[in-house]
Amino acid sequence: MLQQIIQILPQVIIDGLTLGFVYAVVAIGYTMVYGILELINFAHGDVFMTGSFIGAAVLFFMMSVGFLSSLPSLIVFIIVMAITAIVTGLMGVGIERVAYRPLRKRNAPKLIALITSIGISFVLEDVVRFFAELKTGNYIITSPPLFNQKMTLDIHSVMPVFNKITFQSSFILVFIVTIIMLIALDIFVNRTKWGMAMRAVAQDRETASLMSINVNRVISITFFVGSALGGATGVLFMIQYGTIDPYIGFILGIKAFTAAVLGGIGNIRGAMLGGILLGLLEMFAAANLSTITHGAMGAEYKDVFAFIILILVLIFKPEGLFGKAVVEKV
Amino acid sequence: MIFGWMNQFAQSKRSQIIFFAAYVVLTSLGLYFIQDSVIAFLLLLFSILILYYLKLSNKAKWIMGFLILAILVPLSASHGSAYQSYMEVGTLVGIYAAMSLGLNIVVGFAGLLDLGFIAFFAVGAYTYGIFASAQASKFMPFGHYPLPGDTFWLFIIAGALIASIFGILLGIPVLRVRGDYLAIVTLGFGEIIRIVLNNMDHPINITNGSMGISSITPPDFFGISIGNSSQFYYIVLAIFMVVMYIVTKLEDSKLGRAWKAVRDNEIAAQAMGIPLVRTKLAAFAIGASFSGMMGTVFAAKQMFVDATSFTYLESTMILVMVILGGMGSVPGVILGAAVVTILNTQVLTEISNWLNQLSTTGAIAIPDALSPAKMQRLIFGILLIVFALYRSQGLIPHKNKKVNAEELKKAASEGSSSPEAGSPSPETALVNESRTTGGVDL
Amino acid sequence: MKINRLIPFFAVAILVFGIISGCSSSKSSGGSGGKTVIKIATQTPLSGGSATLGDAIRKGAQLAIEDQKKAFAKKGFDLQVAPYDDQADPKKGVANAQLIAANKSILGVVGHLNSGVAIPSSEVYEKNNIVMVSPANTAVEVTERGMKTVNRICARDDFQGPSGASFAVKTLKAKKIFIIQDKTAYGSGLAQAFRDEAQKLGAKILGYEGITVGEKDFNGVLSQAAAQKPDLIYFGGVYAEGALIIKQARDKGLNIPIMGGDGMDSSSTVQIAGDAVKNVYFSTVVGDVTKTEKGKKFADAYKAKFGKNIESYSAYGYDSAAVLLEGLMKAIDKNGGKLPTREAVAQSVRGIKDYDGVASKVSFDSKGDNDYAKIYIYKFDKASYPATEITQISKKQ
16 A cells, blocks of 8 residues: 555656646735735636636637747747736736725725625636637637657656656646746745835735835736736646636636635745645545545545645644734734 | 605605505516516515615514515415416525525624535535435435435424534634634535535445435425425525524624624624634524525425535625625625525526527527527626625625614603604615615615 | 716616516517417526537537427427526526426427436426426436436436446456546446446456546546556546546556546547547447438538537437427327427327437337437547447347
């Protein structure tokens, strides 16, 4: 039993990391908005989904023009990522304008934003589906293959306890791109003027506005960055898994939100680690649960396993793994 | 001037009653004669909302509301072919309204955000489903299953009890976490329950897994087998009335005030001697029990349960009803549940049918991808946004019971002077305005 | 009163106006040209995750109804289709069923896609004597409850699963099988039936794992499968997940045969899985429609009408509606050319024998199952749809 778990462990880690990176970047979108507005932007999962579709559209367009064959795929990829990030970023700003800012102005209860975000999710899902069906006749879109060379890492010959690992070259791409995005974001938040303004607004909105920080603009920028990251991850997702549909945002949104909370919501590094951890946990559970329980519980319990871990973490550390405990002043 | 006069007219009790009676008679006659008219049915239901705004004693409102719902609506709808379909809508509204009232205790009164509320509904549904079908004989060592239909009435209580036990189970880990962390724990709890129910077909077959439990025995009322929506309507109405009675009693009770205190400031509440643990657990348990009861009814009505009815989306839908109606406001929450349910089950279906009719007869040309039959969720999403933006405090916002200190003083010093005689005070004028907008929004 | 306060009012007013005109228009069209309107409802998911399949059924049914429109017009009836969206939700299905029951002009239903929706909804149909012909519900329980209105033209899980198993064990010589299922009523029903029969035939089941519908990453389960070195993977579920499993399994180096049920019978399987689809088998209830003259005509008409290639479920939908209309026509003739009752239609549909449809012949037995339901085993030799037929298995008598 143990032998089998160890044998497939490297492969499970690789697969878990792939999924975890996707979770991590989407979780950052949740956490950034939460840090500043204390509101859960449930539409974020669907921004991610829209990003993947925009990416697919751009890719198909470039294919029809003939760019795909004439340019190296890395450049195609960068162009697609850039366009998608900008479009979804602007979309995020638009969503904030339409659905959240009017509520903020009116001092509405915090939870009412939940309703607008659910409304936005429904609208995004259906609008994307309409366009996809109108253009292709099917809303499940398969992307043209990019970076799908198979790679094998034969660690079996070095360490015979492990099986060899196989993965797609897109895994390396996902790995590198997310790390670049995460580092860039960390620099942006911690080193730049706008980042400082964001942190200030997150800490105390009113005081920040007294310090001549344009709070509304900071919120717009937060939405832009969060949504752009979400959209870019959508492209990564499309390239890694090859197929997208308008409903991928829903499940992924829940998972990413879970990841953000696991790491301590509002904390960007926490969201990264929470996402990666959740991906690893899930993959491990899917691969090993039935081996461990001798078939009583199979891979279908992987979400149960992940949620139980989450609940346990929150019981012993109620502010998440990396969150700071807030002492409530009386 | 005219407005002032109209105000006065609208404030007078007699003219209100006359107006209301005329409205009810008109709409019920309308429904009676034009059976297919969904409008007449909805307008008749709307009378409950008007009733809520009338200047009548609470007792009179309760009696009239009960009469309209229990006698007038079924009676005037009963003559046409659409009878069962109206009653189905009524039943669903009742089920969701009771559940929203339950969630309202947790979210609205006690301020504990719960994203997995449907789990309790599932627990109630499965409790009846398992024992009222042959399923129980697959794992129970004793007893003869399915249990007969007259045990249904016991199962309503059993469903409530078991659901409240689950509520407490959820409450225990939750007590340590707060705010949005709580939201994710409850979400996780809801998903865990659903996935476990969907997978408990091995090693021991308890829920029959994803195949669901079918052929559930319908309830039995003194030898009459209950199978139609029109009969379930009365069961749901009765439970709903009980639930509503409990909630209105609870709201101003010691426990209710404790919940609100915990919601507004936990630390201050604790300092005032409110036992946090017990108060929060009570909220979870009572809220869950309403859901459990309705789950039992749901299983009996559908005669089939499987885990697809209890997804995370359903939990958010109930939360939407609560928030949309107005958190903490009992009439608001009921209205929210009614609006969302009626929209989803009846109005949007009718609209898409109508659009479809137009496109098949060629009045408007729509490409197939935009087929109106597929647009229900889109329209619903847009409506949610519109509602939330323009009624951001909820359809009927929550109002704390107010004691007007000045009037009390005045009354004490001047003896008796009725405030109704003079021109309306700013306070009542304000109330009036919120009334008109409240009415418009439906 | 500011203008923005009025906006919701306008929104509601438009809604209300919509309903009013909706009702009135349905009434005015009720007597169009002095003809009695007969409607056939379809109830399938038109929005949400399984909308492709649901929409294919609706389109197929619509085509059948339009084909028959003239024949019915001759007898003085105006035949129309009324599509309902059940959103794959049992509650919505039952509520729609009540609406269908309330609409007296509806004489029959084509649907559903999901057995979980069909079972509770059919309780309502049964009460109101509305005949239902199901193109896609394979769960045993659907017809096993002995309802007089519920019929299906597709094969049941307890026929399809075992047929697949005997093919896998006897023909493909699979000794060690790894089973994955999607935890829906359809997927688990099929996988269970397959597992039981495969075990009976002496194959070893290495694993029986569930996945979540809607997810895209199944590497965890597949790592486990790869470690156990099976010689066949069976998947109970639909193409959206199945095709990804095929692709990800091949990426893991699992170049063994993969087998599935009729849920894999879709052009999207090839589209998603690409070249990985080679060496994939599936059992299905419809033969290659385009092989027959009739089927080809249907496929062309479908393409011309909707601009899409047919899916397997399109033919099911067409045949379900056609069988329903055949029964309806007979009931009308029996009733002397007048509008028959719903009960008469239900009886007449149940009595259909040897109807020759596009995809399959149809004869209903006393439970409403199709006597001619056949299982076909297909194999993808290359990355193109439709696949090549390997063998046919007839219903065991």
